[in-house]
Structure formats: C-alpha cells, structure tokens
Amino acid sequence: MRKLIYLTFVALATACACSQKGDGIPEVWPWNDPDADDKPWVEITDGSFGQLQDGIKLYHSPEVLKGKPAVAYIATVDLTKASWHVWGIKDPTLQGSEDALKTPTQVYNAQGAPALVMNGGYFYVDSGTNYPASLAVENGELLSPNINYASEDWITMYYPTKAAFIQHADGSFEASWSYWADTDHHYVYPLPAENSYGSTPQAIPDENYPAGAKAFEAKTAIGAGPVLIKNGEICNTWRAECLPGDYDVNCLGRAPRSAIGLTSGGLLVLFVCEGRDMTEGVPGYSTEDVAKILKEFGCSNAINLDGGGSTCLLVNGLETIKPSDGAQRSVGSCIYIK
Numbered sequence: 001m002r003k004l005i006y007l008t009f010v011a012l013a014t015a016c017a018c019s020q021k022g023d024g025i026p027e028v029w030p031w032n033d034p035d036a037d038d039k040p041w042v043e044i045t046d047g048s049f050g051q052l053q054d055g056i057k058l059y060h061s062p063e064v065l066k067g068k069p070a071v072a073y074i075a076t077v078d079l080t081k082a083s084w085h086v087w088g089i090k091d092p093t094l095q096g097s098e099d100a101l102k103t104p105t106q107v108y109n110a111q112g113a114p115a116l117v118m119n120g121g122y123f124y125v126d127s128g129t130n131y132p133a134s135l136a137v138e139n140g141e142l143l144s145p146n147i148n149y150a151s152e153d154w155i156t157m158y159y160p161t162k163a164a165f166i167q168h169a170d171g172s173f174e175a176s177w178s179y180w181a182d183t184d185h186h187y188v189y190p191l192p193a194e195n196s197y198g199s200t201p202q203a204i205p206d207e208n209y210p211a212g213a214k215a216f217e218a219k220t221a222i223g224a225g226p227v228l229i230k231n232g233e234i235c236n237t238w239r240a241e242c243l244p245g246d247y248d249v250n251c252l253g254r255a256p257r258s259a260i261g262l263t264s265g266g267l268l269v270l271f272v273c274e275g276r277d278m279t280e281g282v283p284g285y286s287t288e289d290v291a292k293i294l295k296e297f298g299c300s301n302a303i304n305l306d307g308g309g310s311t312c313l314l315v316n317g318l319e320t321i322k323p324s325d326g327a328q329r330s331v332g333s334c335i336y337i338k
Contacts, residue, residue, distance in 0.1 A: 038065055041074060041297070050316035053115035055081025056337065058315055061273070066289050068254075069282045072273035073313055073320040074297060075116050077337050079268055084167075086222055087111065088120065088136030088143040088333035093183065096129040097144075101330035104312045108336070116337040117314040118270050119258055121224040122147075122306050123332025132332045134306070135164050135178060135223025143333075145180030146223045150242035152197050159204045160242040161192045163225035163303040165260050166218045173262045175227050175301035177237070178216060179205035186216040192227070192240040222260060222305070222335055226251070228291050229261060229302040236291060238304075255284040256311035256324050260335065261294055261302025269299055270335065272313040278322035306331065 039062035052058060055078035061070040077084065087107050089099035102110070104117045111117075121134020132144035146162035161177035166188070168174070177192040181204070190212040193202045207213050226238040238251040245252040256275035262268055271294060275284020285293070287304060294302050309325035323329065 038062060038067075049318050049320075052315070053082055053337070055079075056115055066285070066292060068285065068289070069279075070273065070285075071279050071282050071321055072271070072285075072293075073315075075270045075313065075315065075337075076263075077116070077268040077270070079266065082115065082337050084220060084268055085111070085114075085336050085338065086120065086136050086138045086143070086220055086333060087336065088138070089123070089130055089132050091130075091132050091144045092142045094131070094145065094147065094180070096126075096131050099130065101125075101130055101332055102334070103328040103330050104314050104334055105317065105328055106330075107334040108314055108317050111336055111338075113317060114336040114338045115316065116270060116335075117312075117317075118260075118272065118335045119306055119310045119312050119329075119331050120222050120333030120335050130332065134225075134333065135162070135221055136333045137166075137218040137221035140169070140219055142186075145186060146178050146225075148180050150195075152244075156201065158195045158197070158201045158242050159193070160195045160240065161189055161205055161210065162223055162241050163227040163237075164188060164218075164221055164223045165301070165303045166221040168217060169219045171219075173301060175230050175235075175261075175303050177210075177227060177241070178223065180216075181206065187213040188216050189213055190230075192237050194240055195242055196239040197242060197244075222303075222333065224303060224305040225249075226287075227303050228259065228287070229295065229299055232264070232300045234291055234295060236287065238287065250308075251287040254286055254289075255308050256321070257285055257287070257290050257307040258305040258311045258313075259290055259294060259302055260305060261299035263298040264300040265298070267298075268337075269294065269297065269302070270313060270337075272311050272321055274321040274324075275311075276308075276324040278324055 041059040061072035091097040136143040164178040
C-alpha cells in the first residue's frame, strides 16, 4: 500500500444562504458577527489586474478579517457569462499518471490565457510517479477520482468518503461526499461515512452505505476536502474524511488556504488567503476561520481545496498572493475560468 503524502495545507470554507442584491452579488457582511468587527471586502476596479472578463468580479479582504491580519482575495464568477473548467493529470483508476505536474502559470499558458486560474485538489509523488489524490472532471471526462483509502499508521486502514464539488450535466451544483471503488462503482452521498482516526473503521462505501447513494455523474467537478458547506449548513467534516487536524492538511492550524464555493444566488466563488508570514504578520487562517469567512460572503455550498504551498490564484495571469514556497508550486490539478 502506498503511503499517501499530502503535499500541502488546505482551505476550509463554509456557507449559508444570504440575502442578494438585485444583480445577484451577495450582500457582504449582512449579519452582526460577535467574533470580529470586520470591514467589508473591497471590489478591485482600478485595473491593477488588467481588464476583468465580463461576469467576473475581484475582491480584496480588509486588513483585519475575523480579528486577524489578512491578505485574501475572492473572485466571483457569473456562470451565465463565463464557464469554469478543470485541468488535471489523468489517472482515472488510481494507478499513477505519466502526466507532468504544472504550475498555475503553466496551466494559464497551456489553456489560452484564461481569466482566472486557481490550484485544485491534493496530489502526491511516489517513486517518481505522479498521483492525483482528488477528484477532477472536465467536460464529463473523469480525469481522476478521490483517493479511496487513508491511514495514520498504515496498519489500520480507513475508507473515507471525500469532498466533491460538482456541477451536473443539467447545470445544478452540489457539495457532496464521493467514493470510487472501481470503474463501475463510483458514488456520491448526501452525508459522509462517519470515520475518524482512532475509531473502528466504517464499512467500505458502496451503493447502500452511507445512505442515499447516487451513481456519480458530473459535467465538471473538483475534489479535495473537507466539505465545508452543504445546502447552507457548515459541515467541517475533516474528521470523517480522515484529514489530519494538526499536521499535513492541518485543519486546525493557520496557513495559506484555497476554497471553491457557490452562493445562493448562483455565483461561483474562488477564495485564496496568504499565510506563513509571506507578508509580515500574516500567518493565514484555520479552516474554521475560512468557513466563517465564506459563510458570511454568502456561499451555500463549498469545499476545501489544497492549500499551503499550492495556494495560488492568478487573475489575467498575475499572482494575487505571495506563494508560501517562494514561487508557484507544480500541482496536480487547477480550476480555470474562461
């Protein structure tokens, strides 16, 4: 059994339904928050990232967000005017890929200079072979499923359901939990299998467990974990997805984060925040912090993506945050907007 090596931290996001302005843009910070006296996000309209494609808006965080110093960006996408896509290394049966990892800038160049590029799901490298560890679907093609096992000691094995952010062929979206057993057995679930490290492993997921299984189907999809928001409710299912709280993915720590979500008004949301003091005094956020931020921005469904050194958002090919590796990391998947 290969030891899964998660390369970076992740971003947690959560959300609930919110009131909408007439143009579909969420009213940011419409609630009184006892945790912090945050100022609103600021829309960037000065051309510092070039002319934004129609249907895309870019926001910068206030200097203090959730009571902590912040360097964060949110891009919103009106999906009636732009479309989202996924690039990823191909490994539909979890056997390893001959495809090369790419930096977001390499994806930007290869895909014809899309308006936005952001890093996607988890991946790892073993004995010189690249492995995607997260779901990626583009134009109905399964590039890779979510990895279907996990362990802390590689003696006790778990088979967790993992986060999936899905746009179906009919245009509808959902954040769910998925499990790939083989080419003919790939499912999504409305609730995760209730695993957690240190407990007795749950049954291997199938068409009967967890309850409510549906055959997997997607036009476009990205995975990572955990699910942060499901139908307006904060989930934070990192334990059930067997994602570490204090190392590797580090859901409890402060780090650069990335997340994807959808507002109740139908806007796609891409979130990144800087961390690890790349800007002095800005260590980043815990997944709980990011969950609160995205909930207040108006997301009704969202999942956490790869973070840490992988976190990167390009706007017209320009970096928004400073990558915590000092330069862009080559990754196994990216989201891009055209």
